[in-house]
Amino acid sequence: DAGITQSPRHKVTETGTPVTLRCHQTENHRYMYWYRQDPGHGLRLIHYSYGVKDTDKGEVSDGYSVSRSKTEDFLLTLESATSSQTSVYFCAISVGGKNYGYTFGSGTRLTVV
């Protein structure tokens, strides 16, 4: 879908280690988003970006940071992973303009042990 890929697809990491998830798009879209999905909570916004070096916090940003040094890449970093960050992480791009018709990546399943 719309040339959006996430890596890695699966990762197991230990508590306290830093982890970086990558979202890559090939179509030069301006708006990119990171969500986490947990049972009973639906999709919750972690961080978003409106362009290179233009990022902001979502509703569950504590413990996460992001960077966007190139239009095509949006990186999500867990500074010191905790078990509560075990989740499925989805990157999304807005292909029709801001907040319209998100295209999601295939997700990264992260387990913190």
Added chain:
Amino acid sequence: GQQVMQIPQYQHVQEGEDFTTYCNSSTTLSNIQWYKQRPGGHPVFLIQLVKSGEVKKQKRLTFQFGEAKKNSSLHITATQTTDVGTYFCAGTHNAGNMLTFGGGTRLMVKP
């Protein structure tokens, strides 16, 4: 924060039966979007509604946006096994604000 509530959480239906999921907000929404996520997959955008009272159809799926722009529904006529998945609504409370997703309704269809 502003929330979008979705009911029911789960729905089991027999193939051929109809299905409806409802989405409600305590405040007016600028727009409402619907997504479908197959088991093990990622959410896929289905449609956006913007106007008060708007109704849109996609084959067996009918989407409605309430007159007060505080609620929405997705109705599937004569469900099929291919309809299995979780259906999410998502809305923005002010133009330009972030999308807020509902908790989703998981649809299971018995053949």
